[in-house]
Amino acid sequence: MLPVLPPVASHGLAAVLTAAVLPLSGPFTPGAPGAGDPYFPNAGNGGFDVGSYAISLAYTPKTRRIAATTRITATATQNLSRFDLDFAGNTIGSVTVDGARARYRRDGGELVITPARGLPQGHEFTVAVTYHGRPGANKDPELGQTGWIRTKDGAVTLSQPVGSSTWFPVSDHPSDKALFSYAITVPKGLRALANGEPAGIAARHGRTTYRWRSSHPMAPYLAMVAIGRFRVRDGRSPGGVRTITAVDPVLTDVNGAKFQRDTAAVTDWEARTFGRFPFRSTGGVADDVDVSYALETQNRPVYPGTTDRIILVHELAHQWFGDSVSVARWKDIWLNEGFATYAEWLWTAAHGGKSTAQRFAKLYAKPASDKAWTIRTGEPGQRGMFDGFAIYDRGAMTLEALRRTVGDKAFFRVLRGWPARFAGRNAGSTDFVAFAERETGKDLDRFFDAWLFTGAKPPAPQPS
Ligand SMILES: [Zn+2]
Incomplete structure (x- = not known):
């Protein structure tokens, strides 16, 4: 099924709509x-x-082996003789x-698939890939x-x-958001967590299958999926958001009850700051x-053994900025990281720490x-x-500089309006510039040109 989207231009949707008005005949x-992203061409x-995806x-x-079937529903946006999926390793x-x-x-x-007959544009089709093997991690230099x-x-x-x-x-690009469901089978005694909400547990022949299902589109x-021994807590935040956290019991430094409480409290605080929580449940996996x-894995960020509150603030802010509103192209990543960093600044300022102005001043002091x-x-x-x-600090500085330029009232209208306007969809820097200009009624081209698109120290922000 395709996610139902409102008819507003977003990158993924625009491509589909444009394609849909072309004649259906043709080769x-x-x-x-x-997907056409120069940072990751394939x-x-x-x-x-x-x-x-199911x-x-x-x-x-014990053997590190998986045996899996992934079922994908998709809609052809051209007359397709064959198509690719991204897939590495495994048999x-x-x-x-x-x-x-x-x-x-x-x-x-690339997994290059040639169906028995061509897939006409607009045709919804199902691909099922059955595979097994020992999956291995990518080694990223950074x-x-x-x-x-x-x-x-x-x-x-x-x-x-x-x-x-x-x-x-x-189809591993954030512009192709989709719904996900999982059925993860593990030896008895282990548990499996995933995005979305639990959708059933079944035990059979010494193994347990955990089902999870997400009801909001997600960037792949x-x-x-987290498999292992976990202590799981499932409750609600004071603000009413279902909160599911899991802690690996070997992490003796992590207080599970506090992790659950902090996750709920940060989610509620961010919902007050950024607008309604975008999904049906929040949580985390330590x-x-x-x-x-x-x-910031959707619904449930993963923390490698440390659950400091400020890290929760960052990863949970991504639920609005990155997960619900996803980048159109990877060059737009500051829309994720700059906003999540600014969320840390706002949280710190609201809880007796440094002001956002102090954070900005310290970073801005870096010589030109x-x-x-x-x-x-x-x-x-x-x-x-x-x-x-460039991405985290200057991204957050861009927001603080915008705030000084347009004033608090207009700034928070932008900050709350953005995740509401593009919820569940993709957006890039040019969308953000246009949105900020529309919400504030100001010409911000020169401002954003200096902060986002010039490799030099921007001028100090002035109220306009
Ligand atoms: Zn981040």
């Missing part, structure tokens, strides 16, 4: 191997739009399209392990930006996993000659995507 041609795929996966920690048993066996070949990280990551008692998936293809066939890099980052200013926040290049200064 059948291969879909593109990528990420995502062209020629179709995914509606849903991932059925059994994991045996494929079979591929079917609409129930009929399809030919396939593997070409690097981030370390991403994708399917083994832990001492199971595994966890952390897939920003392009790790999901290590464990399921996927946010797909999360796992003993060998990575040095937390990730410092090389850190040369990375453009709105076009950082693939290697600059997670640059601490």
Whole structure:
């Protein structure tokens, strides 16, 4: 099924609508191997739009093996003779399209599928890929392990930006958001958590299947499964948001009750600050996993052993900024990280710490000659995507500078309006500039040009 979206221009939707008015006749041609993102040319795929993923996966920690079937529903956006999915490693048993066996070949990280007959534009089809193997993590030079990551008692998936293809066939670009459901089978005694909400538990032959289902579209890099021994808490925040947290019991420094309470309290505070919580449940997973980052996996961020409140503030802010409103292209990543960093500033200021002005002043004191200013926040290049200064700090500074330029009232209208306006969809920097100008009634081209698109220290903000 396709997510039902309001008829407003968003990148993913615009492509579908444009394609839909073209004549339906014409030749059948291969879909593109990528979604057209220059940072990751092979990420995502062209020629179709995914509606849903149903991932059925059994994991045996002792052998590190999975046996899985992923069923994808998608709609052809052109007359397709063949199409690609992103998929790495593992061994494929079979591929079917609409129930009929399809030919396939593997070409690097691409799984190239040729259905028995062409798929006409507008046709909704189902792809089922059955596979098994020992999935392995990607080694990212900056981030370390991403994708399917083994832990001492199971595994966890952390897939920003392009790790999901290590464990399921996927159109792995945030512009192709889709619904997800999971059936994860593990040996008795272990548990499985995922995005969305629990949808049933069944025990059979010494194994347990945990079902989870999300009811909001999700960028594929946010797909999360955590397998292992967990102490799980399922309750509601004082503000009424269902809160599900899980803690690996070997993490003796993590107080599970406090983690649950903090997650609920931060979610409520952020809902007051940014507007309604965008999903049906919040939460978090604290796992003993060998990575040095937390990730804002939808509904339930994953924390590698540390659950400091300020990290929760950052990852939960991403539920609005990054997860509900997702980047159109990876160059727009400051819309995730700048906002999540600014959420930390706002939280700190509201809880007796430094003011946002103090945070800004300290960072802005960096001399104009410092090389850190040369990375453009709105076009950082693939290697600059997670640059601490250009994306996180300068992203947050851009928001503080905007606040000084347009005033508090207009600024918070923008901050709350943005996740409401683009909820469940994709947006980029140009969308944000246009939105901010419309909400404030000011011409902000020069302002954003200096803050986002110029590799130099921007002028100090002035009220306009
Ligand atoms: Zn972040």
